[in-house]
Amino acid sequence: MSVNLLEIVKKELSGELAGKIASLLGENSTTVGNSIGPAVASIIAGMINKASTSGGGRDLVAKIDAGGFNGDFLNRFGSMLTEEKANENLQKSGNEILSSLFGNKQGALGKVLALATGLSKGSLPSLLGMIAPFVMGVIGKQAGAENLDSRGLTNLLNDQIPSVQRHAPAALAPVLGLANMSLLGTGAASGPAAIFGDILGFIKEFWPFLVGILAIGLIMKTCSHQPAKETPPPPPVEKVAPPVEQPAPDTTQAAPAAPDSLGAFSEFKLPNGVALNIPEFGIERKLIAFIEDKTKPVDKTTWFTFDRLVFDTGKATLKPKSQEQIKNINEILNAYPAVELKFGGYTDNVGNEQFNQKLSQDRAETVMNEVAALGIDKARLAAEGYGSQHPVADNATEEGRRKNRRVDCRVTKK
Numbered sequence: 001m002s003v004n005l006l007e008i009v010k011k012e013l014s015g016e017l018a019g020k021i022a023s024l025l026g027e028n029s030t031t032v033g034n035s036i037g038p039a040v041a042s043i044i045a046g047m048i049n050k051a052s053t054s055g056g057g058r059d060l061v062a063k064i065d066a067g068g069f070n071g072d073f074l075n076r077f078g079s080m081l082t083e084e085k086a087n088e089n090l091q092k093s094g095n096e097i098l099s100s101l102f103g104n105k106q107g108a109l110g111k112v113l114a115l116a117t118g119l120s121k122g123s124l125p126s127l128l129g130m131i132a133p134f135v136m137g138v139i140g141k142q143a144g145a146e147n148l149d150s151r152g153l154t155n156l157l158n159d160q161i162p163s164v165q166r167h168a169p170a171a172l173a174p175v176l177g178l179a180n181m182s183l184l185g186t187g188a189a190s191g192p193a194a195i196f197g198d199i200l201g202f203i204k205e206f207w208p209f210l211v212g213i214l215a216i217g218l219i220m221k222t223c224s225h226q227p228a229k230e231t232p233p234p235p236p237v238e239k240v241a242p243p244v245e246q247p248a249p250d251t252t253q254a255a256p257a258a259p260d261s262l263g264a265f266s267e268f269k270l271p272n273g274v275a276l277n278i279p280e281f282g283i284e285r286k287l288i289a290f291i292e293d294k295t296k297p298v299d300k301t302t303w304f305t306f307d308r309l310v311f312d313t314g315k316a317t318l319k320p321k322s323q324e325q326i327k328n329i330n331e332i333l334n335a336y337p338a339v340e341l342k343f344g345g346y347t348d349n350v351g352n353e354q355f356n357q358k359l360s361q362d363r364a365e366t367v368m369n370e371v372a373a374l375g376i377d378k379a380r381l382a383a384e385g386y387g388s389q390h391p392v393a394d395n396a397t398e399e400g401r402r403k404n405r406r407v408d409c410r411v412t413k414k
Contacts, residue, residue, distance in 0.1 A: 003142060005160050005163075006044060009131075012138070013040075014036075016078070017077070024299045025123045025126055025301055026299060026301070026302050027123050031118055037167050038167060039131055041167035042112075042169065043131065044168075045172060047157055049101070064136060069136040070140050074137045077133075077134055081130070087130075087300050090129070090133055091126065094131070094133050097133060098132050115169070122392070123301070139153070262307060263279050265280075271335050271336070279307075283304045287332060291411060298411055298412060300410070302411070303344060305406050309325060309367065316365070318370060326370045326371060329371055330376055334375075334376070339411060339413065340411070340412045340413040341382070342381075342383065342410050343382070343408070344386055345367075345383070346386050346387070346391075346406050348402075353388060361383070361384065363385070364385050367407050380413075388404070
């Protein structure tokens with residue numbers, strides 16, 4: 001193989017750039033450095049799979065041209081990490097690339113990489129969002145240097161298969177259904193321990209699917225050997241009212257977190273003496289811990305999700321039960337007068353994206369305005385809507401869509 005794209009990317013993203021990425025993620029630099037290889041290999045694997053489909057090579061060439069992914073892009077990458085708007089545009093571009101490669105399987109990709117690297121699932125979407133455009137830039141630079149058309153680009157990507165097989169997580173192929181990637185992970189640690197580790201990791205992550213397959217097989221076997229029996233009538237029961245038909249799930253409602261996931265409520269005293277009754281794992285405690293931790297720098301990727309905000313369906317109007325958390329955020333800002341916050345609104349990917357974008361913007365501004373109305377200087381606050389961008393869960397499931405319909409906040413100054 002004349003050109004090893006994975007090694008080029010790993011070399012370019014080492015040192016200072018890796019440190020910047022780790023700082024933005026709020027993660028240990030060693031963990032991030034060790035995660036870059038598997039992440040890059042997974043992205044290239046997705047590109048190889050894309051190029052193997054009809055018209056996939058042409059699509060990749062078009063994305064390189066439309067996105068300006070050439071040598072100049074690589075020169076600008078470092079500054080993109082440190083400039084807020086440029087970083088947001090970088091993440092947006094990365095999410096578009098990942099969506100075109102993996103579709104609604106990005107959640108599964110995150111699980112595989114979390115298992116393989118030890119990086120938190122919350123940091124992985126941001127890491128991939130930053131790395132994907134860089135990988136595209138390296139490929140674009142190589143394609144430009146060799147004047148490659150779609151066929152030439154496909155051949156270049158196919159040349160990467162041996163390298164990708166050595167570095168991409170073994171579980172990537174069966175989970176994401178990647179073509180021509182059946183030997184992923186064959187270059188990793190060998191021997192009985194490594195093989196057992198791969199099998200154990202795969203079973204641990206995907207045991208529900210294995211159990212489901214075994215259950216289906218047992219049912220089919222039982223049905224094939226036993227004749228159908230007439231079901232005896234049930235014992236008489238007391239008559240009850242017929243069930244009320246439930247409405248379809250609301251895909252525009254930002255749902256609060258389940259109460260049992262927040263832990264126990266208890267009193268917490270702020271530095272100014274104000275006492276808050278807040279849950280153990282709620283946004284308030286996470287926000288306070290971040291503000292007080294002098295080792296945690298302000299960055300552009302550390303967001304905290306509101307867990308007790310409820311909006312009217314399809315609107316940006318907060319229900320009265322949301323005021324408790326709004327007041328808590330107001331008290332926190334009063335207790336830490338140097339702190340400034342930015343609110344981000346998000347939706348799932350169901351419906352019209354233009355509507356979703358406006359709804360997310362309106363909801364972020366509603367939260368900002370509600371906090372300001374309690375006496376916080378609006379100069380300390382900002383709001384932006386991101387629509388269905390930056391999902392934190394798989395939009396293919398209702399639970400995933402519920403998690404993606406949210407309002408977050410991040411500290412912009414402390």
